Amino acid sequence: MNKKETVVIGFVGTKLDNYRGASRWDKWRPSIALTQQPDLTVGRFELLYNGSVDNLISQVTDDIASVSPETQVVPHALEMADAWDFEEVYGALFDFAKRYPFDPDKEDYWIHITTGTHVVQICMFLLTEARFFPGRLIQTSPPRAPASNTLGSYTLIDLDLSRYDQIAQRFSREQLEGIAFLKSGIATRNAAFNTMIEEIERVAIRSRAPMLLMGPTGAGKSFLARRVYELKKARHQVAGRFVELNCATLHGDGAASTLFGHIKGAFTGAAADRPGLLRSAHKGLLFLDEIGELGADEQAMLLKAVEEKRFLPLGSDHEVHSEFQLIAGTNRDLAQDVAAGRFREDLYARINLWTYALPGLRERQEDIEPNLDYLLAQFGEENGQMVRFNREARTRFMRFARAPDALWTGNFRDLWASVTRMATLAQSGRITEAIVDDEIARLQRLWRPRAGRGADGDVALDDLLGEEAASRLDLFDALQLQAVVGVCRRSKSLSDAGRKLFGVSRDAKTKPNDADRLKKYLARFGLSWDRLSGELSPDR
Ligand SMILES: Nc1ncnc2c1ncn2[C@@H]1O[C@H](COP(=O)(O)OP(=O)(O)O)[C@@H](O)[C@H]1O
Ligand SMILES: [Mg+2]
Structure with a gap:
């Protein structure tokens, strides 16, 4: 098998490569020194440059030819108005990478990074890391003692190798921490739920677009919305506050004013200006729970506010500005509401981007036990007493919790209430079979189907x-x-x-x-x- 040809891709150094006269051979010139290394053979040097530097290019080309006749130098002019502008430099290098006929089966590519314009160096790194330059980085450095030689030193950096893997691992460790954070450290076992939380973690960190959390009451929508906010805050994605509102509590005139604010005198009883929740959530996160309950006018105003980041407070002629991220919660089927004309199609389309359906407890029975332990530990912390189940009591409770007649209609809210009751009644921190039996009876009463009791979202x-x-x-x-x-x-x-x-x-x-x-x-x-x-x- 033929040895692959080594191809260097590097930017000419307008300062360091640019010494003139005979004394230039006493200087460390990164591009030339790279072809002089005794143990490296550079087959081709793709020499990138910008601007009118023809003299420099021909001198570097000639000098490389004299010290390394086996190296073919190919100059490439890159168009960039400003070599200190990231977008310009990245764009020019990116275009070059897209055009370049890479053939990694036949050639090895070394992307030259060295001292010099840091913007160029950083862009070279980024493009290599993202595999637009399918090669390794070769980093050259000046000689330690300037008089000793003019060759300097070099290091080959393979970003796929283990040393750099550790950097990648740090990223994934950070990600795992984010996921654990969203789950409050509860080791949930349900695969679908875990996959969903992983995606929410990624979206939470990268996106400011609206999110829609669907799911039955007590599935954890409000809880998750707050956690998303806290995660974003920890990663410097939001500077403002977490503002939360259940739209089902809004009625009449007050609805629009609560959300969009009003000016003094906007209506009878408007004695002073009110900023409204949208403005309070500026640069933060607004969680609108039960968004399906929002009235038609408020839906229209909200859509405008989400799209244009501007809206009119009641009674005001002046639009105000607020940049907030929206998370909406609902336990209704909004698509059905749209079909029935109860919810604006355009608003639904706007918020239906990152949509997650949180499963109820019955859909993730394997998570009941880890949640039970979490709630017990939480109770213990808040009340200063560790509470445990007797072994038989635990078995009995879990058997019931996973049985078909355990409806868990209030989902985590029911589980929370149940744990709170049992833990409170536990003498000296022990939940006994008797306590469990009483609790099971209580839950069965709670869930007994009755005509008067509405299911999720129904009128009670x-x-x-x-x-x-x-x-x-x-x-x-x-x-x-x-x-x-x-x-x-x-x-x-x-x-x-x-x-x-x-x-x-x-x-x-x-x-x-x-x-x-x-x-x-x-x-x-x-x-x-x-x-x-x-x-x-x-x-x-
Ligand atoms: N991942 C979770 N970790 C810990 N507690 C949770 C979690 N999800 C929900 N809870 C708890 O369950 C209860 C119901 O959650 P909530 O977010 O209010 O439900 P929803 O908004 O869907 O009705 C709350 O007491 C909340 O603290
Ligand atoms: Mg809620």
Whole structure:
């Protein structure tokens, strides 16, 4: 097999290579010295230069020919207006690398870095590291004692070799730390969940684009949003605050003002300027939980604010500026809301970029135990007492926790509550079988399907009608009523809700008075429009 030809790619040194007269042979000239090394044979030297340096190039070419006749020198002019501008230099070198007919099977490439313009050196390094220059770095340095020789020394640097691997390993260690941080150090075992968290880590560190966290209540959306913020902060990605709002708590006039602020006198009761949460989140992170509950006007304003980083506070003629990163949370299917006309398609498109569906506890049963241990340890820390399960008690609890009738409807919130109860009742830090049995019974009661109890995101009829009245409804009626109340809550007026609910028969003009129809339907359950529109959404 023929030995591969060695090709050096290097920038001419406008200072160090540029000595004139006979005394130039007493100087260390990096490009020439590289071809003079007794143990190196350079077959070709791709000599890059910039600007009008023809004399320099011909002298270097001639000098290399005289000291190393086997080296062919090929000059390449690179266009760059300013050799101190990173973008210019990187761009010119990048274009050169793209054009150059690399043939790594036949040739070895050494990318020459040395003293000289650091911008060039850094760009050479970056392009080699990213494999746009498919070769090794060759670093040359001046002779230690200037008088001793003019050859200096060189080091070959293979960025793929172990020594540099350690640098790469440090990066991956940092990444692992980031992932562990997002999971609060809980050694989760669910593969899909772990893959998702790994990606979120990468996105959190590199992107300022919106993120959408979906998942049932208690799946950890709010928790993760805050962790993402803290990770970004630790990596200097955000300077501002973490601002959090559950959109389900917004109602009427106050909604827009809470988000976008208002000026004094914007409406009755606006006694002073209010900055609004978007502005409070300037250069920070805004977490809008239950974004599906946002009203139509607020959705439109939010879209503009996300896209243009500007918005109008209520009553103001002057737009204000805020750069915030948005994380949205939802336990509803926003795509379905878009299809049903309840959520703006353009806003959905804007936030549906990094979308993650957090699984509920039942979808990641293998993670119940590590989370249980985490919560126990946390309880111990907060209360100054270590709490442990008896062995049999633990087995019993875990068997139940993974059984099909363990619904974990509130997910981690239920697990947290359960651990808190058991740990509190544990005498001298021991959770016994008796405590576990009681707890299992309590959880079973909690999860017993009842007509009045809404599933995730549903209207809780218990709160609306009272537990007693709700329990007397057939499941069929309860489900219908929940859906109807849901539409009412998302509507501006009784007529608006009526139009939505009876749209089909209205168009067919069979029963035109849909507001009246709705009013009568609600009255059957002792409910009125005023009551529904004034109600706060239930917040578990
Ligand atoms: N990765 C996690 N590590 C520790 N605790 C968590 C984690 N995820 C969620 N929790 C806890 O579970 C509970 C519910 O989480 P939360 O983020 O409020 O859920 P969601 O916003 O999806 O309803 C909170 O008490 C939270 O502290
Ligand atoms: Mg939440």
